[in-house]
Amino acid sequence: MKTVYSDLHGLQDAEAEFIRGKRVPSFEGPRRAELVLARVKEAFGLESVLERREFGLQPLLEVHDERMVSFLSDFWPRWSEENGAVDAFPNAWPPPRAHRRQTQRIGAELGRFCVDMSSPLMEGTWRAVSAGADVALTAQALVSAGDRAAFALCRPPGHHAGRDYFGGYCFLNNAAIAAQSFIDQGASRVAVLDVDYHHGNGTQDIFYDRGDVLCVSIHADPTKEYPYYLGYADETGEGPGADANCNLPLPWGSDYATYGEALVAGVSRIKQFGAEAVVISLGVDTFESDPISRFKLRSDDFLYLGKTIAKLNLPTVFVMEGGYAVEAIGLNVVNVLSGFENA
Amino acid sequence: MKTVYSDLHGLQDAEAEFIRGKRVPSFEGPRRAELVLARVKEAFGLESVLERREFGLQPLLEVHDERMVSFLSDFWPRWSEENGAVDAFPNAWPPPRAHRRQTQRIGAELGRFCVDMSSPLMEGTWRAVSAGADVALTAQALVSAGDRAAFALCRPPGHHAGRDYFGGYCFLNNAAIAAQSFIDQGASRVAVLDVDYHHGNGTQDIFYDRGDVLCVSIHADPTKEYPYYLGYADETGEGPGADANCNLPLPWGSDYATYGEALVAGVSRIKQFGAEAVVISLGVDTFESDPISRFKLRSDDFLYLGKTIAKLNLPTVFVMEGGYAVEAIGLNVVNVLSGFENA
Numbered sequence: 001m002k003t004v005y006s007d008l009h010g011l012q013d014a015e016a017e018f019i020r021g022k023r024v025p026s027f028e029g030p031r032r033a034e035l036v037l038a039r040v041k042e043a044f045g046l047e048s049v050l051e052r053r054e055f056g057l058q059p060l061l062e063v064h065d066e067r068m069v070s071f072l073s074d075f076w077p078r079w080s081e082e083n084g085a086v087d088a089f090p091n092a093w094p095p096p097r098a099h100r101r102q103t104q105r106i107g108a109e110l111g112r113f114c115v116d117m118s119s120p121l122m123e124g125t126w127r128a129v130s131a132g133a134d135v136a137l138t139a140q141a142l143v144s145a146g147d148r149a150a151f152a153l154c155r156p157p158g159h160h161a162g163r164d165y166f167g168g169y170c171f172l173n174n175a176a177i178a179a180q181s182f183i184d185q186g187a188s189r190v191a192v193l194d195v196d197y198h199h200g201n202g203t204q205d206i207f208y209d210r211g212d213v214l215c216v217s218i219h220a221d222p223t224k225e226y227p228y229y230l231g232y233a234d235e236t237g238e239g240p241g242a243d244a245n246c247n248l249p250l251p252w253g254s255d256y257a258t259y260g261e262a263l264v265a266g267v268s269r270i271k272q273f274g275a276e277a278v279v280i281s282l283g284v285d286t287f288e289s290d291p292i293s294r295f296k297l298r299s300d301d302f303l304y305l306g307k308t309i310a311k312l313n314l315p316t317v318f319v320m321e322g323g324y325a326v327e328a329i330g331l332n333v334v335n336v337l338s339g340f341e342n343a
Numbered sequence: 344m345k346t347v348y349s350d351l352h353g354l355q356d357a358e359a360e361f362i363r364g365k366r367v368p369s370f371e372g373p374r375r376a377e378l379v380l381a382r383v384k385e386a387f388g389l390e391s392v393l394e395r396r397e398f399g400l401q402p403l404l405e406v407h408d409e410r411m412v413s414f415l416s417d418f419w420p421r422w423s424e425e426n427g428a429v430d431a432f433p434n435a436w437p438p439p440r441a442h443r444r445q446t447q448r449i450g451a452e453l454g455r456f457c458v459d460m461s462s463p464l465m466e467g468t469w470r471a472v473s474a475g476a477d478v479a480l481t482a483q484a485l486v487s488a489g490d491r492a493a494f495a496l497c498r499p500p501g502h503h504a505g506r507d508y509f510g511g512y513c514f515l516n517n518a519a520i521a522a523q524s525f526i527d528q529g530a531s532r533v534a535v536l537d538v539d540y541h542h543g544n545g546t547q548d549i550f551y552d553r554g555d556v557l558c559v560s561i562h563a564d565p566t567k568e569y570p571y572y573l574g575y576a577d578e579t580g581e582g583p584g585a586d587a588n589c590n591l592p593l594p595w596g597s598d599y600a601t602y603g604e605a606l607v608a609g610v611s612r613i614k615q616f617g618a619e620a621v622v623i624s625l626g627v628d629t630f631e632s633d634p635i636s637r638f639k640l641r642s643d644d645f646l647y648l649g650k651t652i653a654k655l656n657l658p659t660v661f662v663m664e665g666g667y668a669v670e671a672i673g674l675n676v677v678n679v680l681s682g683f684e685n686a
């Protein structure tokens with residue numbers, strides 16, 4: 001399996017995030033992708049890693065609101081002129097029932113689109129995240145051209161970014177962008193399977209009223225875990241998307257016995273749906289030692305996870321999402337990919 | 344004119360707020376009310392100041408969502424058990440189109456109700472803000488019992504607190520609570536006139552679909568100034584409240600020549616409406632030296648402001664809102680009240 005990678009991800013390098021009023025070192029950083037890359041090279045060979053191609057803005061605009069994309073691409077000069085070269089966090093955001101229309105203040109604009117205190121914008125954010133989208137699109141193009149599967153080593157992750165909002169370390173929804181590409185190239189039905197510990201709320205948001213993209217997400221119960229406000233089992237899609245969204249929340253402490261059952265259910269749902277391709281939102285923060293998560297998957301379990309995904313027997317794009325136990329992140333990702341390849 | 348005051352406001356004493364990603368000393372603090380109190384005593388005599396009476400929860404629930412009131416009153420034990428005795432700021436909040444339903448995490452609950460990084464909850468918040476509501480209700484009761492006017496020296500302020508959200512240093516909407524009391528006591532039509540520099544978005548939100556309470560707010564253009572997402576001239580009310588909301592945004596740099604015109608328009612609107620009583624959301628952050636504002640009112644202008652309000656010839660409850668030029672806050676407030684009394 002080929003891996004697509006761009007070192008531009010390193011331009012998104014947050015010093016800190018705010019958790020419950022305290023400034024703490026960011027859990028999401030460049031070392032995550034570097035360690036995955038090193039392990040991928042060991043497992044699949046140096047020549048398995050490709051640079052991204054560039055796809056421009058259009059694929060982003062197929063899933064994101066044009067106003068957010070413009071905001072992200074134009075942000076830094078306006079912000080740094082007003083505030084200096086400091087990482088940008090929102091300090092106010094639209095209350096319920098308020099407008100989200102454009103203002104003349106860059107700080108208020110930030111509050112229109114940003115939904116947490118973990119996703120600072122900085123000078124290199126746009127270059128990093130637009131390169132990340134290209135990484136996903138390059139992997140999708142490989143699969144579209146005939147590869148059974150490809151791995152988009154995206155960073156920062158993407159699955160928490162919605163149509164017109166970003167947060168949860170995510171800015172552009174790489175998995176949604178890849179899924180949309182299959183549709184744009186003629187597929188009638190595509191699935192996204194999100195195996196990150198956290199609900200893929202952004203992906204759900206993007207496809208919620210569409211019947212051509214099924215979203216399946218297995219994740220920690222959102223009453224107890226980020227993103228809290230979405231990810232419940234009763235969210236099944238709406239309008240033409242009715243019944244094309246499937247959330248499988250699991251309790252804290254779930255091990256692979258529990259997880260594997262949900263995975264089999266999710267995979268069978270994708271088969272029933274008749275998907276012609278699948279995009280995997282590949283987070284490995286389900287790992288037992290993850291510092292911000294509470295599932296109990298062991299490194300070997302990720303082999304089974306990959307093997308089960310392979311049973312779909314579909315063109316498959318793996319897109320990197322979360323995973324914060326950095327010492328194990330490379331092994332866990334490679335185990336998923338190897339489990340898939342050796343199935 | 345009598346002033347109602349409770350020193351319990353001092354229990355809300357934030358060390359810091361976050362502005363554009365930086366932790367800065369809070370502009371809103373106990374000294375504001377202490378300085379107003381000192382000046383009021385000088386101007387109107389020690390005996391003009393009364394303690395609050397207690398009114399319980401019911402008047403709060405007439406204007407606020409029960410879930411937010413419970414959240415505020417029950418917050419601290421849950422928060423401090425999980426996080427220690429640190430001031431509470433949100434780190435994630437509901438994106439567009441997400442649920443606002445109850446979660447099991449106190450941090451996620453905070454994000455459901457709090458809409459900025461300036462309004463930390465601390466151990467004494469509930470006692471301070473519920474005392475503040477009682478201060479407003481006591482002043483309303485004085486007026487209801489026959490006083491021409493009374494001054495509720497509330498702190499923290501209230502006009503940014505909506506039905507089910509708090510922010511902008513505000514937790515309970517004291518002015519809305521006072522206005523609602525007139526209605527509950529039998530008035531058919533009441534007006535709130537908000538002369539704070541910032542739009543009274545919470546008050547507007549509370550009464551937006553009601554025809555019995557007219558909200559008039561004169562404030563800085565929200566495309567450039569907090570609360571950004573509400574306060575535009577085209578927000579005129581909806582449903583039974585159609586045409587019972589009047590926003591008069593003014594540009595940065597407005598002096599009393601400009602301001603006074605808007606005030607006359609607002610006052611005439613209240614007359615036309617046929618209000619039987621008026622609540623003044625009295626912010627003096629329109630002052631030329633206010634550190635966070637950009638209007639150009641001088642201390643003497645506040646005499647005219649009070650005088651113009653007196654022309655309504657209505658039972659009048661003044662409720663303290665903003666004003667951050669602490670060395671002048673007492674003079675400016677007393678000038679409004681004296682201008683009113685001597686009209």
Ligand SMILES: [Zn+2]
Nearest residue numbers: 196197198322
């Ligand atoms: Zn995650």
Ligand SMILES: [Zn+2]
Nearest residue numbers: 539540541665
């Ligand atoms: Zn104000």
